[in-house]
Amino acid sequence: MSMSSPHSLPMWVIFSLFFNLNFLSANNNITLFGDAYFRNNSISLTQELAPCLSPSSPSSPSFSPFFGIGRAFYVNPIRFLDPFINTTSSFSCSFTFSTIPSPLCSPGDGMAFLISPHAADSFFSDAIGNIGLPRPALTVQDSFFAVEFDTSFDPLLGDVNGNHVGIDINTAVSIAAVDVVPRGIDLRNGREITAWIEYRHAMRMVRVWVGYSSIRPPNPLLVAQIDLSNVLKEFMFVGFSGSNGQGSAVHIVDKWRFKTFQPSLVSIDTFEGDCFICSSEDSAIGSHRKNRLHGRKLKLGEIALGLGGLVAFVFSILVIFAVMSFILIKKRKLVDKTRMESLACRIQPNRMPTRLSLADIKSATMGFDQNRVVGEGASAMVYKGSLPFGGEVAVKRFQRGNGVDSLHNPFTNEFATMVGCLRHKNLVQLRGWCCEGSELVLVYEYMSNGSLDKILHKKTNSAIVLSWKQRLNIVLGVASALAYLHEECERQIIHRDVKTCNIMLDAEFNAKLGDFGLAEVYEHSTNTRDATIPAGTMGYLAPEYVYSGVPTAKTDVYSFGVVVLEVATGRRPVDEGGTVLVDWAWELWEKGKLIEAADAGLKGKTSLKEMERMLILGLACVHPDHVQRPTVKESARILRREAPLPLLPAKKPRLRLRPVLPNDFEEVMSYLDGEHTSPYESPFFTPKSNFS
Missing domain, CATH: 2.60.120.200 (Jelly Rolls)
Structure with a gap:
């Protein structure tokens, strides 16, 4: 060239x-x-x-x-x-x-x-x-x-x-x-x-x-x-x-x-x-291809010279045009068929996510029909869709206001995290994506039973009541997903928004964690964390994260603990009267009446010891001192009775902030058991503001 x-x-x-x-x-x-x-x-x-x-x-x-x-x-x-x-x-x-x-x-x-x-x-x-x-x-x-x-x-x-x-x-x-x-x-x-x-x-x-x-x-x-x-x-x-x-x-x-x-x-x-x-x-x-192309040009030149006149030349052009039109029509039909077959292959489970056209997305959602909306968040709308040969999918359409020019917009963060092909049975799988014009769309596998939040708090028309076995299986599934993100991925991923709204249930009520719009990715070999504005949802945020803005695996554990309490009690993290679930559960523990926190609909249908085990684990995960919290992998072993129950203090400890990254600076505070006070102490209350 x-x-x-x-x-x-x-x-x-x-x-x-x-x-x-x-x-x-x-x-x-x-x-x-x-x-x-x-x-x-x-x-x-x-x-x-x-x-x-x-x-x-x-x-x-x-x-x-x-x-x-x-x-x-x-x-x-x-x-x-x-x-x-x-x-x-x-x-x-x-x-x-x-x-x-x-x-x-x-x-x-x-x-x-x-x-x-x-x-x-x-x-x-x-x-x-x-x-x-x-x-x-x-x-x-x-x-x-x-x-x-x-x-x-x-x-x-x-x-x-x-x-x-x-x-x-x-x-x-x-x-x-x-x-x-x-x-x-x-x-x-x-x-x-x-x-x-x-x-x-x-x-x-x-x-x-x-x-x-x-x-x-x-x-x-x-x-x-x-x-x-x-x-x-x-x-x-x-x-x-x-x-x-x-x-x-x-x-x-x-x-x-x-x-x-x-x-x-x-x-x-x-x-x-x-x-x-x-x-x-x-x-x-490359030279061989060039010589072949040159040979083809010589043959075409000889044919053109042999036509012998303008009429013959024009006639040949018309014939060539007709033949090419016929070939193109046949080729287009073949391409359309191949495209459909390719699309069917690309969206099968356990395959790499692939780019889909906006036409595919609109066809799947009937032009983003409002009757197909199955979920709505702060940054995106979720539609139920259907792709050719691919079955049902969940189409997550991000708001245009969250443009691609923003470094930390939810679409970019979620796509960059999921495109690494996170593969785990308890994570919602990304099937495809679309970035065309002003449209930003992620396509996930469809979860027929919706979110845990909708079923647990009766937001659906169906009267589904989760059994104790189903609830235990859901908690273990979420623990397995978080253990994978925290310890088994090539890079550690902090979810930062673990809550029942982001836990999806398939047809067999198996839990799958989704929504990585706030996720942070870190190297396992470093403790370096940047302080940020706390992001998440009221009632799920760990106290040290609220005050330091530094997300860690233990801040995810706290959110997981709130989910455990939510599943065991059937109560919201913060109810309509402003009662905080974590504080309410600690109060019952201090009175020796923790079992009364269990969902009334489950009493008599399972072992009281099993219910109490889950409640105690939930309190251990929301311990005000992050050092005292178990890991999610340890939590799963406790629920499966492969490890003893954690020891809890008689009273809820008062919060005294300590560094979440002790390698970076000296420890300057520690938690107390509530019997001593100092001017630097302050009781912990779940934040009343929503950082979503």
């Missing part, structure tokens, strides 16, 4: 652009800057320094402003914005790289995939630690996008450590970054690593995968909600940058695949790029 100027691009490039070059001839298609050079069948962005000298030191024999820094760009700028429809392109790329550090020096700065408005050296920073990225953008025209693979720790840039992946917009300070060590990745060990980067403009989402295998991992390493429409200009340069800074390493790029397209015109379900830097076998295949 040869392009002398941006304006000489063929029209099809506006809609779909991909590279397919043989690396052996890439010298004519890749421009190198600084220390970058061609190395066998790859590009080396930097050179090993011997001895180790700071590139900013004038004592270096080869000192220059860009010594120790290298870049490689595709020679022609790439179109990312179609001026005719004013739409920003989506793109995907994958590349194999390795960082080989010098045994005598510290590792270099690292390398980055870069989309830049300029390729000239004068546009870039010569500062140590910037991975050869451009200077901070001072104008909109200088905006750039980069995904950095950082191998040095620079606290001035806010680095999380010296082995991380980050997303940079207009500056070397990452707007999102993640430590790769918990994923078993070491960017500095010299092994070949493959990275996959995707930007889907319809979702305003960047996702990054990293792994040692050539097969993309199922879960992305980094997901960030970013709108690149203000960053990507009509034409920009695509390539890589790397630098050594105070250290020394060779940063190598071996293979590179890159593709852009307009999501409005090309399906985003097929994110497969073609080779940019390929092996000789790939090149041979």
